[in-house]
Amino acid sequence: MQTHRSRLVLFGLIGTVLLVCTQNATAGQRATPNPGTGATEITVLYDNYTLTEGLRTDWGFACIIKGTEKNILFDTGAHGAILLENMDKLQVSAQEASLLVISHDHGDHTYGLSSFLSRNSNVLAHLPSAALVQGVIQQFRQLGVRKVGASHCTGDRAIALFKQAYGELIQHWGGNDPSADIAPPLFGDGIVDEKDLEVLMGYWHKEVLPGSLAAYWRLDEASGVVAADSAGTNNGTLLGHPTWQPAGGKVQGALLLDGVDDAISTPFILSPARGPFSVFLWAKGGAPGQVLVSQIGSANWLRAAPVGGTLQTELNEPGRNAAKNLQALVVITDGAWHHVGLVWDGANRVLYIDSVEVARGTLTGLPESVNGLRLGAGSTLAPGTFWKGLIDEVRVYDQAVTP
Numbered sequence: 001m002q003t004h005r006s007r008l009v010l011f012g013l014i015g016t017v018l019l020v021c022t023q024n025a026t027a028g029q030r031a032t033p034n035p036g037t038g039a040t041e042i043t044v045l046y047d048n049y050t051l052t053e054g055l056r057t058d059w060g061f062a063c064i065i066k067g068t069e070k071n072i073l074f075d076t077g078a079h080g081a082i083l084l085e086n087m088d089k090l091q092v093s094a095q096e097a098s099l100l101v102i103s104h105d106h107g108d109h110t111y112g113l114s115s116f117l118s119r120n121s122n123v124l125a126h127l128p129s130a131a132l133v134q135g136v137i138q139q140f141r142q143l144g145v146r147k148v149g150a151s152h153c154t155g156d157r158a159i160a161l162f163k164q165a166y167g168e169l170i171q172h173w174g175g176n177d178p179s180a181d182i183a184p185p186l187f188g189d190g191i192v193d194e195k196d197l198e199v200l201m202g203y204w205h206k207e208v209l210p211g212s213l214a215a216y217w218r219l220d221e222a223s224g225v226v227a228a229d230s231a232g233t234n235n236g237t238l239l240g241h242p243t244w245q246p247a248g249g250k251v252q253g254a255l256l257l258d259g260v261d262d263a264i265s266t267p268f269i270l271s272p273a274r275g276p277f278s279v280f281l282w283a284k285g286g287a288p289g290q291v292l293v294s295q296i297g298s299a300n301w302l303r304a305a306p307v308g309g310t311l312q313t314e315l316n317e318p319g320r321n322a323a324k325n326l327q328a329l330v331v332i333t334d335g336a337w338h339h340v341g342l343v344w345d346g347a348n349r350v351l352y353i354d355s356v357e358v359a360r361g362t363l364t365g366l367p368e369s370v371n372g373l374r375l376g377a378g379s380t381l382a383p384g385t386f387w388k389g390l391i392d393e394v395r396v397y398d399q400a401v402t403p
Contacts, residue, residue, distance in 0.1 A: 040067035046077030060108035070098035080115020094119035220253035259388025263377035272366035280341035285389015296371035309333035328358035345400035
């Protein structure tokens with residue numbers, strides 16, 4: 001037998017098999033497409049239910065999948081004799097399988113392996129790897145998952161790795177911990193089970209926005225005069241005649257500003273005087289003196305300094321002492337994309353360019369303002385402060401964050 005511990009997992013295939021199982025597919029039952037379509041056919045060879053007279057049932061699972069580039073045997077059940085007997089009755093030859101996929105290392109899915117190999121040892125096997133499970137755990141971490149529950153079929157190795165990553169939280173499966181019992185909304189049903197897992201998996205590979213995100217303008221629109229706020233209801237309104245660039249942004253689309261009268265005006269988001277906050281965006285182009293983010297009638301939060309085009313903030317103590325402007329030594333008007341940001345932690349202003357801290361300064365406080373923001377123009381719309389270039393992915397947080 002050729003063994004290949006592959007990090008490639010046939011997620012679509014395994015999902016299809018699981019779908020058949022959850023729809024009460026039974027031993028001998030075929031999920032068969034219309035003849036001639038070339039679609040996939042799944043025949044369950046081993047299960048504890050059956051609709052086909054004469055097949056033996058047992059705790060475990062195996063099926064053969066046809067219609068893909070190669071025929072695949074998925075798991076081998078708990079007893080080789082039962083597997084081979086059911087295959088014979090269904091007229092499924094062991095030689096038909098070119099690939100063998102083992103979902104996890106439980107005996108009710110693997111103990112029939114040696115019997116199958118006695119009939120077909122020339123098969124490429126894909127076995128579960130710790131690296132794969134670690135990848136799944138990393139995805140969970142990125143999603144902010146804090147509670148994990150395991151079922152029998154999670155597999156001992158995966159359970160151990162999840163337990164190492166999440167401590168004892170995995171043991172909540174089957175319990176009634178309210179912090180893990182999230183379905184049905186609003187207060188669960190008293191047990192942590194597959195309903196809760198289904199809700200959790202609804203967020204798989206989806207961006208989960210942090211609760212501290214006060215406003216988020218993706219700037220991915222293709223037309224119109226509204227810049228939608230993905231974090232809430234603080235939609236921005238376009239001023240002048242900016243041009244949407246649906247495929248020209250750093251992340252998908254962006255907004256092109258002409259440097260004359262183009263900008264975005266937003267509702268009130270936050271007051272710098274009321275606590276820590278952060279603002280980040282992607283920008284390209286610009287010229288010295290031009291502004292990326294300002295607060296209407298107040299201060300320019302982020303701009304290219306009038307001399308040199310380096311990153312600068314004019315947001316300083318009440319009274320706006322120009323001597324206390326904070327300025328980096330890195331130019332942002334070089335025609336390249338830059339991720340720029342300002343963070344106020346309650347005592348320090350910090351400037352970031354491309355995820356690197358480039359300037360820091362202490363202050364006793366920042367001025368109060370109850371006005372909205374302007375993106376791409378100065379606080380008073382003065383000539384020379386309008387940004388000429390692209391802006392994208394503008395985020396405002398109501399706490400101090402790092403890129």
